[in-house]
Amino acid sequence: MPELFKLTRVPTLKTPEAFRDHVAKLGIDLPCDDTILLAGESPLTTPLDRVTLNGKTAGNRIAIHPMEGWDGTTTGGVTEEMQRRWQRFGESGAKLILGGEAMAVRPDGRANPNQLIISDDNRAGIAGLVEMLRQAHAERYGTTDDLVVGFQLTHSGRFCRPNEKSKFEPRVAYRHPILDAKFKVTDDSQVWTDDEIEELIRCYIRAARLAADLEVDFVDIKHCHGYLLHEFLSAHTRPGRYGGSFENRTRILREIIDGIRADGNDIDIIVRLSAFDFVPFRPDPEISQPGKLGPGIPVDFSRCLPYRYGFGVNPDNPVEHDLTEAIQFVALCAELGVKLVNLSAGSPYYNPHIQRPAAYPPSDGYQPAYDPLVDVERQIQAVRRIREAAPADIAIAGCAYSYLQDYLPHVTQYLVREDWVDVVGLGRMVLSYPDMLPDAMANGELASRKICRTFSDCTTGPRNGLVSGCFPLDDYYKSRPEFDRLKQIKKTI
16 A cells, blocks of 8 residues: 655744755745845835726735635625624735625525625625724724725536535536536536526626625636636537637626626726646545545546646646646736736645645545645746736736745745735635734744644535634634534544
8 A cells, every 4th residue: 555645744844944945855946035024124015006906006915815605694694703704804914805705696606505695685794894894904004095805706606505505506617527426417407508608797797786886996706716707717618609719718707897897887807716727636545544535646537638627737637737828818807907816726626735735634635645835836836927927917916825834924025025926815824813924024923823734624614514714723613512513523534
C-alpha cells in the first residue's frame, strides 16, 4: 500500500527564513518578506487607484470574498447569524466587500434551503445587513467614504439544493460524463433551454436593479466554482447560442450586462471567476483508512479525452491548467465595462484542494496528496499571469491565501508591492480572525491563536446540514449544540 506523505505544518516553520527554505525544497516560487510592514508603510494600506466603484476609491488592498451562507431563513431571509457575520466584515478593516453573501437570484437557484435570496420580500433584511456593516466599519475606522460594498448574484446550477439540505435538484448547462451521476443529473430535462436562459437573465437584471435601489456600490456576477454561469464557460458540447464557441459560452454574461444597462441601471459590475478547473478528484481508496480519507487523486478521465468539460484546463491533460481563455475572458470583461475580476479556481464540490488548499479535508473531500502550498503557489502564479495580461482599466483580486497562515501578511504585501495582484481577497479565514491584516499591520505580528489552521469545519458543518461558522476558534459557535454534533461527524470521516 502506498504511504501518505508527511505534511510539514506551517506553524512549525518558526521564521520567514524557515518558510522560504521549505518553499525552496518544494521547488515552487512563493515569495515571503522578512517582516510585516506596519500601516502606512505596507502596500496593503495603499488605496486601490486602478479603478473606482460607484465613484469610490477603495481605501486599501484588502477584500472580503463573498460567502455562501447556510444560516438564513427558509424563505431566503436574514438571521442573527448572518447579521453577526456582516458586522464582523465591517469590523475587519477590509475596504472592499466583494459581495458579502452569495445571493440567489431566484429561489430554485439556492445551494441550500437557507441561502440568502435577493428579492423584494427580503429587501428590508438585506438593507439592514448593509447598514450594520457600514456602521460597524464607521465605529471602528471613523469613515465609510473609502469603503466599497457589493452583492454577489448567483444561481447554483448543478449544486442546487433549494428545498432539502440532503437533496440535489440540479439545473445544468450541459450533460457532464463524470459529474452527472454524483449530483443527480439523470435526464436532459435538467439542462437549461435557451428560452429558460432568457428568463434567468431577466432574474439577474431584476436582482441588479434591487441592488442599485439598496444603494450598494456594485454587483458581482458569479462565474466560479462550477456554479451555473461558470459552467456555461465550459459548455463546449452544448449546441446553440450558449455553447460551443467562446463567443457563445460567454453570451450569457454579455446579455446580463446588456440587460442591466438597458434597464437604465448604471450600477458598477465585477465578476468572480474560476480561472481554471480540473477534472473531479476523489479519495484514493488504496490509502484510505477507517476514520481517515485517502489523499486526493483524479477520477479516471481516459474515456473523456480530449476533455471538453472544463474551463481554463488543458484538454489533453485535464490536471493541468491553460490560462488562454481566462486571459481572453478578462479582456472581454474590460470591454463590457466590468471594473474588477475576483479570481479563484476549481470547485469546492469536486476538487476542493485547488480552491481551498487545506491541511484537514472537509467531510466530502480528501487528504492532501502533497504539500498544499503547491496549490497556493499555483493560484498565485495564475493570478500573476492574468494580472500581467489584463487591460489597464480593470483590477484583479486574488485568493487561496488562507493556507499561508502565519505568513499571509509577509507574502501578500510582496504580491501587492510587486504588482502580482491588485487586491488580496480573504475568505472563510476571516470568520475566526476578521481583522487579521489590520491587526498584523498595527502590531507587526499576528495573534497565533486566532489564525485559521484550515480545519475545514466551516465546510464540513454546512455539508452536514449545520450552520456555517468557525467552530474550532470562534466562541460563538463553540457554545452551540452543533459544536458537539460536528465533532461526532468528524469521527466518521
